[in-house]
Amino acid sequence: AMVESIAIMEYLMGRYGPTPLAPAPSDPTFPAYQQFLHLGEAGLATLMMPVVVSRFIAPEAERENWGATWCLKAFQKRLKLVSQRLAQSPYLAGEAFTAADISVTYALNLGQRTCGLTLGEVEQAYLARTTGRDAYRRAMARSHEGVNT
Numbered sequence: 001a002m003v004e005s006i007a008i009m010e011y012l013m014g015r016y017g018p019t020p021l022a023p024a025p026s027d028p029t030f031p032a033y034q035q036f037l038h039l040g041e042a043g044l045a046t047l048m049m050p051v052v053v054s055r056f057i058a059p060e061a062e063r064e065n066w067g068a069t070w071c072l073k074a075f076q077k078r079l080k081l082v083s084q085r086l087a088q089s090p091y092l093a094g095e096a097f098t099a100a101d102i103s104v105t106y107a108l109n110l111g112q113r114t115c116g117l118t119l120g121e122v123e124q125a126y127l128a129r130t131t132g133r134d135a136y137r138r139a140m141a142r143s144h145e146g147v148n149t
Contacts, residue, residue, distance in 0.1 A: 037099055
């Protein structure tokens with residue numbers, strides 16, 4: 001069974017594609033797509049895990065530990081890559097929404113909801129675009145149905 005979210009997305013896109021969610025390797029947006037597809041999980045969301053575990057599971061005296069603080073700062077540094085890219089285009093691979101946006105949207109939501117991360121105007125507008133899509137709303141509605149059944 002596959003457990004890595006990006007690997008699952010790549011498998012589904014490869015198996016059932018082609019899809020506009022994944023630009024072809026010959027597409028000029030492909031390098032940015034690859035960068036941000038993997039940055040969302042490996043470079044952003046993974047850094048939030050020590051913060052989440054420390055804040056919600058660690059003993060009270062250990063919640064503001066060095067490792068969690070370092071991870072939060074590293075997240076904010078890497079977030080600058082996202083901000084710089086979004087200053088050039090509405091989505092991370094360019095003009096079109098791709099799986100890279102799914103990856104980074106998850107990471108930004110995780111940082112905001114569980115770690116109290118404050119996002120700037122550019123990132124907030126980006127999240128409004130990505131989470132305002134009909135497909136996102138349908139997916140969230142379906143995930144909540146699963147919780148309530």
